[in-house]
Amino acid sequence: MRFFVFTFLTIFFLACNGPSETTSNTTAVPDRAATAAEGHMALTPAAIEPEVVFEYEDILWGFNWLPDGTMIATDKSGKFLLIDGDGNSTEVANGVPTVKNVGQGGLLDVLPSQDFATDRLVYFSYSKPANPDDADKADASTAIARGKLSADNTNLENVETLYEAGPKTGKPVHYGSRLVWGPNDGHLYFTIGDRGNRDENPQDSTRDHGKVYRIAADGSIPADNPFVGIKNAKEAIYSFGHRNPQSLTIHPETGAIWETEHGPRGGDEINIIEAGKNYGWPVISYGINYNGTQFTQLNSKDGMEQPLHYWVPSIAPSGMAFITGDKYPGWEGDLVVGSLKFMRLQHVQLDDSNNVVGEQKLINNMGRVRDVRMGPDGYLYASVEGEGIVKLMVK
Ligand SMILES: [Ca+2]
Numbered sequence: 001m002r003f004f005v006f007t008f009l010t011i012f013f014l015a016c017n018g019p020s021e022t023t024s025n026t027t028a029v030p031d032r033a034a035t036a037a038e039g040h041m042a043l044t045p046a047a048i049e050p051e052v053v054f055e056y057e058d059i060l061w062g063f064n065w066l067p068d069g070t071m072i073a074t075d076k077s078g079k080f081l082l083i084d085g086d087g088n089s090t091e092v093a094n095g096v097p098t099v100k101n102v103g104q105g106g107l108l109d110v111l112p113s114q115d116f117a118t119d120r121l122v123y124f125s126y127s128k129p130a131n132p133d134d135a136d137k138a139d140a141s142t143a144i145a146r147g148k149l150s151a152d153n154t155n156l157e158n159v160e161t162l163y164e165a166g167p168k169t170g171k172p173v174h175y176g177s178r179l180v181w182g183p184n185d186g187h188l189y190f191t192i193g194d195r196g197n198r199d200e201n202p203q204d205s206t207r208d209h210g211k212v213y214r215i216a217a218d219g220s221i222p223a224d225n226p227f228v229g230i231k232n233a234k235e236a237i238y239s240f241g242h243r244n245p246q247s248l249t250i251h252p253e254t255g256a257i258w259e260t261e262h263g264p265r266g267g268d269e270i271n272i273i274e275a276g277k278n279y280g281w282p283v284i285s286y287g288i289n290y291n292g293t294q295f296t297q298l299n300s301k302d303g304m305e306q307p308l309h310y311w312v313p314s315i316a317p318s319g320m321a322f323i324t325g326d327k328y329p330g331w332e333g334d335l336v337v338g339s340l341k342f343m344r345l346q347h348v349q350l351d352d353s354n355n356v357v358g359e360q361k362l363i364n365n366m367g368r369v370r371d372v373r374m375g376p377d378g379y380l381y382a383s384v385e386g387e388g389i390v391k392l393m394v395k
Helices: 002-016 032-037
Strands: 020-022 048-055 060-065 071-075 079-083 089-091 107-112 121-129 140-149 156-164 179-181 188-192 211-215 237-240 244-250 257-262 268-273 309-311 317-322 335-339 344-350 356-362 369-374 380-384 388-394
Touching (some): 060 380, 060 388, 079 107, 107 179, 121 156, 140 188, 179 244, 188 257, 257 317, 268 317, 317 380, 335 369
Parallel strands (some): 020 309, 060 369, 244 317
Antiparallel strands (some): 048 388, 060 071, 071 079, 079 089, 107 121, 179 188, 244 257, 257 268, 335 344, 344 356, 369 380, 380 388
């Protein structure tokens, strides 16, 4: 009983005092009793069994599904793969632009058009080099583009750049990026990291980088974007003060845009993205420099959003999905987040008000996770470096 009371008070405290924090030794999930009391069944992490559905040695940075169930995935080195239900793959041989596959750059996320069945357009993000003939040495920035996938899936045709951040830089870090369709407006939301220039980029609306963006499907700027009409502002900006967001997903009920971003040493965050808001980087943070020194004394400030949740130490979050459907009893509405650093999935338990009430580690040592998605069959899938794509079965 004492445990239960403690648990209840902990949840109450978390609910009343802003963001929830996790340290690596709190994942025993003391909130399980409360969760069960809410009527959740306790599917345990041990019941989750990864099944490799597509073996692949290199880095599949992002993946998604076409309407016919074919999977489309990005190999970071600059290739699109199409994967059928039997785990056979073909490469899109022609038309894919040259990427700078150095450091965190490469061919990044992929998102089919909302009207793919009729227009066959594929949207994607990549590190675009200033000089494609010398891509690895060239300065680069994140670009968002689309192209038409030929009927036989072998060519990407009429590739056009929809957004290209600038200025390009030689720094190999913090390109972002994820892409999602806004369910309420049909616009394209995407993320671009601060490109290693935290002091100039994230807080300045006249500069790219360190932002969540929103454009229409044709690349135009929606008239109601928050920075439209503001002098010299980058009008595609939707929110700012971000470090390096590598997850973007849609809440299945509210339609809200949820994001994760990498902190420095500690301070990785989950945020709910709203128009025009400032998410604080680098003015406020729960992290410190990699060398152990502090770059800010502040973890909160008026006018800056608190994260919904943050991790100390960092998990290096990449990819995130809400659990929907009935394949994972009791986990519906929770999040699964990929961890590059700890080579696992992080099950983030949410209550009905979307407060984080607990966490569990799923599939330790599965490899560096790049992307996490709910599949059309109701199962979770993750792309894992050196493994390929795994499906999370329930024993
Ligand atoms: Ca923040």
